[in-house]
Amino acid sequence: MRRKKSELTTTVISTRMRLARNLQAYPFPTKLSREQAEEIVVLTRNALARLDSGWTEYDVRAIGKAKAMLLQEQHLISPALVAGRHGGTAFVSADGEVSVMVNEEDHLREQYIVSGFRLDDAYERVCSLDDGLGEQLHFAYDKKLGFLTACPSNVGTGLRASVMMFLPGLERCGGIRALVEKWSECGLTVRGMFGEGTRSEGYRYQISNDKTLGLSEYEILRYMETATIEIAQAEQVERKKMLAEEGYRLKDECLRAYGILTNCGYLRFQEMMDMLTQVKLGVALGFFRLTDDEPYALDLFIDDMRPYSFCVEHDLFGADKAARDVHRAAVMRRVLPRLVVRTD
Amino acid sequence: MRLCFACKKNHPAVSYERKVRGGVEIEHYCLSCYENKFLSIGSDGNEDGKTYEACPYCGMTVAEVKKTALVGCAKCYQTLGLLIVPMVIRMQQNAADVHRGKCAADGEGLQRSNRRKELQTLAFHYKQVGDLVRAKACQEQMEALDRGNAKAGRGR
Numbered sequence: 001m002r003r004k005k006s007e008l009t010t011t012v013i014s015t016r017m018r019l020a021r022n023l024q025a026y027p028f029p030t031k032l033s034r035e036q037a038e039e040i041v042v043l044t045r046n047a048l049a050r051l052d053s054g055w056t057e058y059d060v061r062a063i064g065k066a067k068a069m070l071l072q073e074q075h076l077i078s079p080a081l082v083a084g085r086h087g088g089t090a091f092v093s094a095d096g097e098v099s100v101m102v103n104e105e106d107h108l109r110e111q112y113i114v115s116g117f118r119l120d121d122a123y124e125r126v127c128s129l130d131d132g133l134g135e136q137l138h139f140a141y142d143k144k145l146g147f148l149t150a151c152p153s154n155v156g157t158g159l160r161a162s163v164m165m166f167l168p169g170l171e172r173c174g175g176i177r178a179l180v181e182k183w184s185e186c187g188l189t190v191r192g193m194f195g196e197g198t199r200s201e202g203y204r205y206q207i208s209n210d211k212t213l214g215l216s217e218y219e220i221l222r223y224m225e226t227a228t229i230e231i232a233q234a235e236q237v238e239r240k241k242m243l244a245e246e247g248y249r250l251k252d253e254c255l256r257a258y259g260i261l262t263n264c265g266y267l268r269f270q271e272m273m274d275m276l277t278q279v280k281l282g283v284a285l286g287f288f289r290l291t292d293d294e295p296y297a298l299d300l301f302i303d304d305m306r307p308y309s310f311c312v313e314h315d316l317f318g319a320d321k322a323a324r325d326v327h328r329a330a331v332m333r334r335v336l337p338r339l340v341v342r343t344d
Numbered sequence: 345m346r347l348c349f350a351c352k353k354n355h356p357a358v359s360y361e362r363k364v365r366g367g368v369e370i371e372h373y374c375l376s377c378y379e380n381k382f383l384s385i386g387s388d389g390n391e392d393g394k395t396y397e398a399c400p401y402c403g404m405t406v407a408e409v410k411k412t413a414l415v416g417c418a419k420c421y422q423t424l425g426l427l428i429v430p431m432v433i434r435m436q437q438n439a440a441d442v443h444r445g446k447c448a449a450d451g452e453g454l455q456r457s458n459r460r461k462e463l464q465t466l467a468f469h470y471k472q473v474g475d476l477v478r479a480k481a482c483q484e485q486m487e488a489l490d491r492g493n494a495k496a497g498r499g500r
Binding site for chain 1: 412421435436461
C-alpha cells in the first residue's frame with residue numbers, strides 16, 4: 001500500500017471535480033440575453049452568500065486581461081469563460097480552492113481542485129456545495145437524462161472528475177498514444193494540462209471521465225481510481241526501463257537543468273519550464289529529493305512561476321521582459337535549492 | 345382575442361409554422377397543448393414526422409446544434425429531441441443508459457418552491473437597484489406560482 005501511495009505521489013499532481021448545472025427557467029448561455037445572464041449572476045451570488053461567507057466575485061469582462069489570465073493559470077476559471085458572450089463571472093471561495101463559474105458553457109460550473117490524488121475528498125466538497133445550491137435554485141433536470149447541460153456530452157451527473165498526471169515515462173517511450181486509445185474505448189479522455197483542446201506541457205496529462213450518463217457519481221469515481229492506479233503503475237514500469245536503459249544520460253540531463261536553474265542570471269519562461277520539468281523528472285527518478293514534507297511543493301512552485309502569477313507575486317507588470325527574466329532567474333536561484341536537493 | 349388553436353380556451357404562447365402548398369400557415373398554441381401535440385423525449389417528433397427547425401422556446405436551430413454540438417435550453421431536449429437524443433446516445437456510448445446518479449430537488453412542489461426562491465431574490469434585487477417594473481414582474485410570477493401551488497394542493 002505504501003508503495004502504491006508513493007507511486008501515486010510522484011505521478012498524480014492534482015485532482016479536480018467539476019459539476020455542470022443549469023437553471024430551468026433560463027436559456028443556456030449560447031441563447032442567453034445580457035439581462036438573463038445578469039439575473040443568473042444575482043441568483044448565484046445570493047445562493048452562495050447563504051451557504052458560506054468569503055466568496056470573491058470576478059466579473060471577467062471587468063477584471064482585465066491580467067487578472068483573468070492569473071485566474072486561468074490558477075485553474076479557477078477556464079478560457080471558455082473569458083471568451084464567453086456576456087455575464088461571465090467567477091466566484092472563488094475564501095480558501096481559493098473552490099470556484100463557481102457562471103455563464104460559461106453552462107450556467108454554473110462548480111469546481112474544486114486539490115493537490116494529490118483525492119477523488120473522494122474532492123467530490124465530497126463540490127457535492128456539498130452543489131447540495132446547498134440545489135436547495136435554492138431550480139436546476140434543469142430530467143428523470144431519464146439527469147441534469148440537463150448545454151452539451152449533451154455532460155448530461156446525467158454533469159460530473160467531470162479529472163486527475164493531472166506527470167507521465168514522462170509513458171511520453172518518452174511513445175506510450176501516450178496507446179494510453180489515449182485504450183482509455184477512450186473505456187470512456188476516459190486524456191488531454192493536455194489546461195483541459196479540452198490544449199496540448200501537453202511538461203509531461204503533464206489530464207485524465208477524465210467521458211461518460212456522464214448511466215453511471216452514478218460513485219461509479220465514476222471508482223472507475224477513475226482504477227484507471228489512475230493502472231496508468232501510474234504503467235508509468236512506474238516505464239520509469240524503471242528508462243533508468244535501466246539510459247539512467248546515466250537522464251541523470252546528466254536532470255543535473256544540468258538543476259545546475260542552470262540554480263546558477264543562471266537571465267531566465268526566459270519557456271526555458272525555465274523546460275528545465276523545471278527536467279528537475280521534476282529528476283525527483284521522480286530519485287536523483288533529487290524534496291526538502292519539504294509537502295510532496296507537491298515543486299508543483300506549487302511551478303504554478304507560482306507561471307507568467308501572470310509571477311508578475312502579480314513580484315509586482316512586475318510594469319517591468320519590461322528583460323527585467324522580468326532577470327528577476328525570474330534571481331527567484332529561481334534563491335528558491336529552488338531550498339525546495340530540491342541532490343540525493344547523492 | 346386569439347385563443348389556442350387546439351383547446352380554444354387558453355392564450356397561445358407558441359407559434360407553429362406549418363408549410364402548406366405555396367406558403368406557410370401559422371398556428372398558435374398554449375404551452376400545454378403544444379407539448380401534448382408535438383413534444384416528448386423519444387417521440388417520433390411532430391405530426392408531420394419531422395423534427396423542428398428551431399426550438400420554439402429559445403430559438404436554437406437544428407443547424408446551430410449540428411454546428412456547435414450545444415443545445416439552447418432545457419426544452420431543446422424535447423423540442424429538438426429527434427436530433428439531440430441520438431447525439432446523447434452517441435456521446436454517452438450507450439443507447440440504454442438512463443440517469444443513475446444524484447437527483448435534483450424532485451417533485452413539482454419542490455421545483456416550484458426553488459423557482460419561487462429565485463423570483464423572490466430577483467424581486468428584492470430589482471427593488472434595490474430601483475427597477476420597479478422588473479420587481480413587479482417577478483412579484484407577479486411568484487403570485488402565479490402560488491396560485492399553481494394552491495391548485496396542486498387542492499388536487500391532492
